[in-house]
Amino acid sequence: MYQVIARKYRPQAFAELISQQHIKTTLENAITQNRIAHGYIFSGQRGTGKTSVARIFARCLNCEQGPTAAPCGKCASCTEISSGSAMDVIEIDAASNRGINEMRELRESVRFRPARDRYKVFIVDEAHQITSEAFNALLKTLEEPPEWVVFVLCTTESHKIPSTIVSRCQQFSFRSVDFAELVARMEWILAQEGITADADALAVLARAGEGSVRDSLSALDQAIACCGKNLVAAEVRTLLGMFSLESLGSVTHALAEGNSQKMFDVVAELEANGRSLQHFARELARHFRNLLVVKIAGGETRLVAASPAEQQTLAQAAAPFTEEDLTRYLQLSLDLFRDLQSSLQPRLHLEIGLLRMVQAGKLLPIEEALANLGGSGPGGAVVKAAPPNPPAAPPPAGDLRSRLHAALSEAKLTHLADALEHSQMTESPNEVVFTAPKMYQMFLKEPEFEAQAKRAAGRPVRVVIKVAEIKVGEAAESAPGIKSKPAPPPDGEAATRALANPEVKRFQEIFPDAQVRTVRNLKDN
Ligand SMILES: Nc1ncnc2c1ncn2[C@@H]1O[C@H](COP(=O)(O)OP(=O)(O)OP(=O)(O)O)[C@@H](O)[C@H]1O
Ligand SMILES: [Mg+2]
Ligand SMILES: [Zn+2]
CATH class of the missing domain: 1.20.272.10 (Zinc Finger, Delta Prime; domain 3)
Structure with missing residues (x-):
């Protein structure tokens, strides 16, 4: 009969367990020092080894050669525990046996000595599903436990276990397993099965479990069913709906x-x-x-x-x-x-x-953004540094823009004129900056555009082209002749928040004349 990989390769000894080192060590020490508690809580993500460790622990306690941290795996106790038929190791699924009656029965059963083995071990899966009355019954047992009982409560939701119970148990939290260890474990399993897989395929499978070994091994089963003896990353990815x-x-x-x-x-x-x-x-x-x-x-x-x-x-x-x-x-x-x-x-x-x-977009840090603005730095520092009466004082930006537009149209460079229409322009004594959406960038970078811009400026300037998305209307707003009147400050909840933003405040300190015209909430575009 075919057995799914997760069950076939359930760890039978601490040595086979991956990750959870802290749990292994503590339990091994408890066994060798003979300090066995009556109640344990194993909590943590699904498929990380809680039930497996509970069974290994039961073997350690009940192995004929034990108690030992390294159970023999061959004696009747060991083999029966693996197959789930041991009389004295009782597994209860609290999801289906969660009521008071079951707990009463349990209390009865607890009173009797083990049939053959050293300990009566109760492994309660999904323990958080036990009802509160049933927890009370369990609590009584934990308050005065017979020397031979050990409870292991396994749960993915330990916060649902009453604190009265928690305080009488030792708690172990199982971690999501480590990626590299899981990959190695799957490699080993595949070697046993005579199946090959490329490294990428293993990585995809390891990720697919999101930290759960069982989920990764289930994905592995699926991959073998689909791809056969040789697992290839691309196929496995498609199978699991993952993306490269x-x-x-x-x-x-x-x-x-x-x-x-x-x-x-x-x-x-x-x-x-x-x-x-x-x-x-x-x-x-x-x-x-x-x-x-x-x-x-x-x-x-x-x-x-x-x-x-x-x-x-x-x-x-x-x-x-x-x-x-x-x-x-x-x-x-x-x-x-x-x-x-x-x-x-x-x-x-x-x-x-x-x-x-x-x-x-990629927001530039404010200092970098200011450095890029060149001439119009904080407090106009760069402008101040210019000679008081520059030989060629820059004509107003609007003039340059319209002169350049006219020149480009006259030269029949309509694609450049068009690009200019879609760009914003800022001007300082020795630099003219054109900012335009990316699609216009290659036009603006044409040598002819630079030459025309320099000619229109009528003085030695550097022509700088920048890329940025400009909203419709913004380019036109800085177009010649159109002077927008100061807009009322935006209001509304989003605006209040935006104006309180420290970055915005810093901008306002640095550019006292600047106004905030619109506040756009990117979330409700
Ligand atoms: N730490 C581990 N090392 C090796 N194999 C593991 C580990 N954890 C889980 N597995 C594999 O996953 C299967 C399921 O593990 P187990 O039943 O112990 O998980 P669990 O934590 O009890 O999960 P659940 O919360 O769903 O009950 C095992 O049969 C085994 O193949
Ligand atoms: Mg389990
Ligand atoms: Zn044994």
């Missing part, structure tokens, strides 16, 4: 370039391949989390479930961004994930979400 680092990387590339167009391509490709958009959003959030952790750790870290090679890829992907950028993207991707859960239009939501990330 490359496909997640296309989002980060687009963000690094500020490229909205690419985001539509990403979504189109997902749709074309019939991938789940919800799942993609979830993986994306996880990806940003990993990028952030790798960025902060600055080297290989156990906090990310990824192989050393994958961690390098992550580090490279994180390089163009700051911690703040990544934190913002993580937040936006979590919002996106949440929105997608209930969305009837997942494609639209995903597209909007990804565009929002592009728009949220």
